Amino acid sequence: MLKNNYSGELLEAGTDEAGRGCLAGPVTAAAVILPENFESLLLNDSKQLSEKNRDLLKPIIEKHAISFAVTHLEPLIIDEINILNASIKAMQESICKLNPTSSYVIVDGNRFKPVNSIPFTTIIKGDSKYMSIAAASVLAKTYRDEYMNRIHEEFPMYNWKQNKGYPTKEHREAIAKYGTTKYHRMSFRLLPEQLQLEL
Template sequence: MNRNALLLTAGVDEAGRGPLAGPVVVAAVILDPDRPIDGLDDSKALAEPVREALALLIRERALGYAVCVVDTAEIDRINILRATLAGMSRALAALAPGPVLALIDGNQLPADLPCPGRAIVGGDALEPAISAASILAKTERDRLMRAWDAVHPGYGFARHKGYSTPEHLQALERLGPCAIHRTSFAPVRRLIAPALL
């Protein structure tokens, strides 16, 4: 692979496939080899203050980055896998400069990628560009969930970020689903179904 291709290789990752509430967020990042960033890793392996500091460096030093938010309505309409893949394509299409290759965390590629792609299982811990994308996706999703916590108090979104923790499940039972809950996910659907009968 020539230097230009290496320069324009994008890493892609998502945050928020598993939660019961909130969006899935996808990021694509083209790192600048002349401005390296130490400490990149899978976002889940990093403490929150480290992630936040790295996110600032990535935004400052990357050749390009894009973050795509896929909301709960789209997740419920087309399912979480398709929503994630759609977000990946959109994030890559939004990159400037455009990538010549996409390295995507996971085992599936979107059908409508704007460039050739390669799926890498565990890529967020193996490829620095995917690690960077993982960090941007996670920090942006966490920011959004903290904001939703203020709009929908009582669920604890700022703490659990919409994942199915005991605290969240108890709040869901007590309060019922709110506007950002994923109605296609079984624990939420189970609470809505009786109301529709």
């Protein structure tokens, strides 16, 4: 059973990201402040939910949240500052967009940097322990999936609609065959050594 609150602060925000391990597309983060009485038997870490259930939860979270925000950070920024810093930056930007502002932040994982002097706690596997982090994980995942579905139309040969930019065999074979796009993360190892592109 997920817990409602960690700090005792009414405006506690949970934050999480999606797409860290992908070869293409943005890293996407969300921050969510849920009301004290929020209940959902369905809500869980987005990785434990089916796409159908994530899509069912998204409007429920958005309707009932006191505040929520989502941020996409593009591959150019990921390549410039690295994926860990980009993940943290996307979460920070989401927290900054919240209105009302949060008085405390709980973060999925073990790395974070303070934003606007708001106190925070990092929680390993927080998305399977606290509702607001789980809600943030659902929003980050659903918004990122929508983004990948849109850019799939532009470059259908990579089948991002299906693989969402993750390093599947099919995705890597398409990179080997068609090369890279503006959506690929050039600082990532896009292909195994034996399939390196001639650049």
